[in-house]
Amino acid sequence: MIKAQRGTKDIYGDESVVWQWIFENAKTVFQNANFTEIKTPIFEATELFNRGVGDSTDIVNKEMYTFSVGGADKNATSITLRPENTAGVVRSYIEHNFNRQSPPQKFWYFGPMFRYERPQAGRQRQFHQAGVELFGIKDATADAEVIITAINFLKSLGLNDLEIELNTLGCPKCKNDYRNSIKAILAPYLEDLCDDCKMRYEKNPLRILDCKNENCKKIFETEEIKEVILKDYICDECKEHFEELKNYLNELNIKYSINKMLVRGLDYYNRTVFEIKSEALGSQSAVCGGGRYDGLVEMLGGAPTPAVGFAMGVERLYTLINKPTPQKIDFYVVSTNIKEAMKLTQELRQNNKSAEFDMQKRKFSKQLEKASKISKYAIILGEDEIEKGYYSLKDLSTGEQKQIKSFEELINF
RNA sequence: GCGGGUAUCGCCAAGUGGUUAAGGCCCCGGAUUGUGGUUCCGGUAUACGUGGGUUCGAGUCCCACUACCCGCCCCA
Numbered sequence: 001m002i003k004a005q006r007g008t009k010d011i012y013g014d015e016s017v018v019w020q021w022i023f024e025n026a027k028t029v030f031q032n033a034n035f036t037e038i039k040t041p042i043f044e045a046t047e048l049f050n051r052g053v054g055d056s057t058d059i060v061n062k063e064m065y066t067f068s069v070g071g072a073d074k075n076a077t078s079i080t081l082r083p084e085n086t087a088g089v090v091r092s093y094i095e096h097n098f099n100r101q102s103p104p105q106k107f108w109y110f111g112p113m114f115r116y117e118r119p120q121a122g123r124q125r126q127f128h129q130a131g132v133e134l135f136g137i138k139d140a141t142a143d144a145e146v147i148i149t150a151i152n153f154l155k156s157l158g159l160n161d162l163e164i165e166l167n168t169l170g171c172p173k174c175k176n177d178y179r180n181s182i183k184a185i186l187a188p189y190l191e192d193l194c195d196d197c198k199m200r201y202e203k204n205p206l207r208i209l210d211c212k213n214e215n216c217k218k219i220f221e222t223e224e225i226k227e228v229i230l231k232d233y234i235c236d237e238c239k240e241h242f243e244e245l246k247n248y249l250n251e252l253n254i255k256y257s258i259n260k261m262l263v264r265g266l267d268y269y270n271r272t273v274f275e276i277k278s279e280a281l282g283s284q285s286a287v288c289g290g291g292r293y294d295g296l297v298e299m300l301g302g303a304p305t306p307a308v309g310f311a312m313g314v315e316r317l318y319t320l321i322n323k324p325t326p327q328k329i330d331f332y333v334v335s336t337n338i339k340e341a342m343k344l345t346q347e348l349r350q351n352n353k354s355a356e357f358d359m360q361k362r363k364f365s366k367q368l369e370k371a372s373k374i375s376k377y378a379i380i381l382g383e384d385e386i387e388k389g390y391y392s393l394k395d396l397s398t399g400e401q402k403q404i405k406s407f408e409e410l411i412n413f
Numbered sequence: 414g415c416g417g418g419u420a421u422c423g424c425c426a427a428g429u430g431g432u433u434a435a436g437g438c439c440c441c442g443g444a445u446u447g448u449g450g451u452u453c454c455g456g457u458a459u460a461c462g463u464g465g466g467u468u469c470g471a472g473u474c475c476c477a478c479u480a481c482c483c484g485c486c487c488c489a
Binding site: 003006057058059062063083084113115117118119120121122123127128129130131196207212264265266275282283284286287288289290310311312313314315316317334335336363364365366367368369370371372373378380382383384392394396397399401 | 414415441442445446447448449450479480481482483484485486487488489
């Protein structure tokens with residue numbers, strides 16, 4: 001038997017109904033905030049992710065679905081299934097000269113992403129992200145706007161008490177100073193760090209701060225190192241930006257905590273970074289991650305453009321929310337006169353009511369039994385009803401039954 | 414890429430070398446020939462992840478593979 005590929009899954013039945021509900025909430029909340037939907041292709045030139053996501057990242061180094069199309073042709077191109085969507089949106093932004101429109105330009109998206117990772121709870125190879133990207137605003141108002149939009153989306157799903165972790169990485173210069181200082185102070189301790197941290201030391205030193213290894217954590221507690229970690233390398237301008245953001249969040253009554261260890265794994269972030277986590281997710285605890293990426297548009301060939309955004313993991317949202325109970329259909333037409341049942345069902349559907357009838361031509365009691373399982377009301381269409389021209393409407397939750405004289409009355413019930 | 418666990422009908426699940434692999438849910442039919450949800454009776458199904466091996470005999474023991482779950486890493 002051919003099975004779904006590892007790390008992928010079919011979404012159907014009640015689960016699909018919940019997914020639709022999540023999508024509708026995303027659409028409503030994002031569009032209320034004046035973000036417009038952008039659908040970019042599932043695959044892009046590999047080069048886009050190499051440059052956009054960054055070739056020091058695990059995503060680019062070992063997790064991309066990359067293949068070449070065009071066979072042996074000299075013009076064969078290397079394409080990659082998108083592992084995230086920011087690079088694609090930025091590509092589109094540049095390609096269509098969105099910078100010629102007045103800022104801010106605000107986009108939202110919802111769709112599948114692909115990473116070749118070892119699947120586990122909250123982690124699949126094909127997964128979905130809902131997110132927003134906001135271009136053209138340097139001010140911290142944009143950071144606040146993006147964060148409040150994330151909060152509003154979570155609230156719409158009934159997730160009210162997830163707290164935000166916030167940090168600032170500073171501009172490229174601050175980031176660089178910080179990185180060099182961390183490297184310098186840790187150099188003598190390098191041998192004592194875990195193997196992962198030794199690798200991070202070369203590749204992405206800031207990620208060392210995120211290490212969960214107990215021994216490493218202990219090393220970070222020593223006075224001279226702690227001092228460097230906590231010391232501010234953030235320049236005045238970046239500091240002011242961060243203060244401004246915190247003020248806005250306070251005004252908006254958004255709870256957050258500062259986590260100086262929060263360092264995100266994608267190369268393009270600068271200044272503001274944030275995550276929203278939940279213990280309930282287990283080890284893959286982040287349901288949302290985002291931040292500012294002022295250099296990315298320029299790096300991919302566009303005009304210098306400040307930008308900020310976030311992405312939510314839809315599968316992770318799914319595990320957190322209280323699932324709404326699936327709705328029953330409006331009407332089930334119960335009749336042994338199959339033609340009349342068919343006709344009435346069609347008329348109901350044309351009047352925007354969900355309706356079903358028994359295609360198996362089963363006996364009356366079986367039809368009613370089925371109706372009670374999937375429908376709110378049964379419309380009984382027997383010989384008497386057809387002859388005299390009325391409908392018997394039975395409320396299947398209470399058992400109450402009444403006569404309805406006209407079709408208009410029926411659909412307005 | 415590294416470590417640990419699991420795998421029996423659509424779902425849950427008994428089974429610890431010996432007829433024909435329990436049971437429950439779901440589904441279908443009957444009791445009830447135009448009134449469901451309760452109850453009772455009956456019924457369907459290509460179920461032992463895949464491939465080898467040991468044995469007179471394997472769902473059960475051994476080996477390999479695959480998938481899923483849980484951690485590490487990374488990320489949403």
